[in-house]
Amino acid sequence: MQENLTDGQIDWNDRATMQYLFRRFYLPLRSFAYQHVKDDSITDDFVQNAFLNLWERRMNFNAVLAVKSFLYLNVRNACLNYLKREQVRVCHEGHVIRMLTEEDCADIALEEEVNRLVYDAVAALPEQSRRVVLLTMEGVPNPEIAERLNISMNTVKTLKMRAYRMLRERLKGIQWILLLPFFMK
Amino acid sequence: MENLHDGIEILIYRFLTGELAPDEQVRLNEWLLDPKHKELFERICNKERLLESTLRYDQYNREAAWRHFESKWLYRRRSMLFWWVRVASFVLPLCLAVYFWMREERKEVVFVEDEKVEITPAVSGARMLLSSGEIVYLESDTNDMIFFDGGRLVREDSGVMAYATDSLDDTELKYNQVFTPRGCEYKIRLSDGTVVWLNAESSLRFPRMFVGKERKVYAEGELYFEVSFDESKPFIVETKDNLSVKVLGTEFNLRSYDGEFTATTLIRGKVRVENMENQIVLSPGQQAIRVNGCDEIQVKEVDVNHVVAWHRGYFFFENTCLEEIMAEIGRWYDVQVFFENTAVRNKRFSIEMRRHACFEDVLALIERTGVVRMRIQQDSVFVK
CATH class of the missing domain: 3.55.50.30 (Phage tail protein beta-alpha-beta fold)
Incomplete structure (x- = not known):
């Protein structure tokens, strides 16, 4: 999953390439922006603009690693600019503008990249199973899951078992961390 | 942000999934030798954090975002003509951001710790100079009722202190003056029902009873008036620089600090602002400004929410x-x-x-x- 695109082969006018890059980096970048600006309503713009900026400077990139570093830096600067532009506007008490150091940013970027890998493993499950898994992770009990997804209790159990099996194959060691406590109930 | 720990994410992910190959294990261990990395590693592998971010990721709609992006992207591909303008508009903020960032880095914040005096926001409190010359201290929230020579202040449910006089038969005007020092604010209801908010360092001189054909008070500093309606007795506020504001029943803000413009902002109703030379009738949302040392009165439209923010x-x-x-x-x-x-x-x-x-x-x-x-x-x- 890491590097389907090899160095020197990025075709910038190819829709599939752009879509791949977008899907690959959108979620971690969005979450990364959220770490700076605790307001999810504006972070989408930052990330989209970063991709537009990327495309406009496309000739300067030919490695995925350079793209990644560019995108994170771009989103970070957008966040900083936003905080600057807003200057000292504080609407609610307790709303604290966080200024993160460069080192913090690199750390958060790494964390988001790991999160992305984990999330993609869960997201790759069939839609219904994924919903069940996510609700389970949220701690929603079976009867409520059945009600929310409008399916029977037995279906919930079956979907869980199936998802569990698939995740066990895909995640091997991770299920002890992520899922076991919930599925053992 | 040169170093994004490139390639480490896949090692950590494989560690989580139990797929770490021996040579990868060696690389990860090497990376973990740095205590900072070790700490970061433990944070990333924290179950609650992973869960939290998985759920957050799931709330973001990647596909909708892609569709949105795609339309913008296609539009740009078509209009490449002014690409250099956009490059400039991108490079400039980037440079600025980096520039400010560098300045921020260099900046040291010096808070001197010695002899620290606690600095607190203003509290409710004021002093009142009575017509008899006596000064009454109206401290914050201590009493619900304050008695003094010739009258009393009673706390209402809303927190406003209502002024009441003992003498019901004043035949001449006898003035009290309430003033707020720096670091204090006060709310008072006058005998005619009018409520006045006094911002810090402000004062209001008002009669114990409103005798005569008009209700006249004298103001300094910043005050917010909620004038009770009485057609037969217009309410008049006079400032030190001989500006007077005549009202029937209305809400308005008056600001007249020393060395500043005198500004009257109308919230509701109608007022007439006048000095020796001019007369201006304000409608809601308008502000009359009188520049110090000059008789001209200017009127402009303002966002009243900004002007009266202090009283909220x-x-x-x-x-x-x-x-x-x-x-x-x-x-x-x-x-x-x-x-x-x-x-x-x-x-x-x-x-x-x-x-x-x-x-x-x-x-x-x-x-x-x-x-x-x-x-x-x-x-x-x-x-x-």
Whole structure:
């Protein structure tokens, strides 16, 4: 999953390439922006603009690693600019503008990249199973899951078992961390 | 941000999934030798954090975002003509951001710790000078009822102190004066029902009873009036610089601090602002400004929410110079402000915040812009 695109082969006018890059980096970048600006309503713009900026400077990139570093830096600067532009506007008490150091940013970027890998493993499950898994992770009990997804209790159990099996194959060691406590109930 | 720990994410992921190959294990162990990395590693592998972010990721709609992006992207592909303009518009903020970032890095914040005096936002409190010459201290929230020679103040449910006089048969005007020192505010209801909010360092001279054909009071500083309706007795506010505001029943804000413009802002109803030379009738949302030492009165439309923010518990400055901001903050927190660097007096800021914020937080916010530095020493602030 890491590097389907090899160095020197990025075709910038190819829709599939752009879509791949977008899907690959959108979620971690969005979450990364959220770490700076605790307001999810504006972070989408930052990330989209970063991709537009990327495309406009496309000739300067030919490695995925350079793209990644560019995108994170771009989103970070957008966040900083936003905080600057807003200057000292504080609407609610307790709303604290966080200024993160460069080192913090690199750390958060790494964390988001790991999160992305984990999330993609869960997201790759069939839609219904994924919903069940996510609700389970949220701690929603079976009867409520059945009600929310409008399916029977037995279906919930079956979907869980199936998802569990698939995740066990895909995640091997991770299920002890992520899922076991919930599925053992 | 050169080093993004490239390639480490896949090692950590494989560690989580139990797929780590021996040579990868070696690389990961090497990376973990740095105690900072070890700490980061433990944070990333934390179950709760992983869960939380998985759920957050799931809330973001990647496909909708892609569709949105795609349409914008296609549009740009078609209009490549002015690409260089966009490059400039991208490079410029980037440079600026980096520039400000570097400045921020270099900046040291110096808070002098010695002899610390606690600086608190204004409290409710005032003094009242009675017609008899006696001074009554109206301290914050101590009493629900204060008696003094010739009258009393009673706390209403809303927190307003209502003034009542003992003598029902005043034949001449006998004045009391209520004034708020720096660091205090006060709300009072006069004998005719009018409610007046006094901002810090303000005063209001009013008669014990409104005798005669009009209700006349004298104001200084910043006050918010909610005048009770009485057609037969117009309410008149006079300022030190001979401006008078004549009203029937209405709400308005009057600001007349020494050395500043006198500004009357109408919220509701109708008022007439006049001095020797001019007469102007304001409608809601308008502000009449009288420049000090000049008889002209200017009228402009304003956002009343900004003007009366103070009486709702907020500071609101829009593109206001630092000198004015600090004067206002100084009044509210009862601190003296000194500009060591006069060049920053005219720097402009926009600020919106609660008036009951901690003083250090307020300064830290302004400092965060990187334009100025502040130093607190006892009850003084030095701006550099």
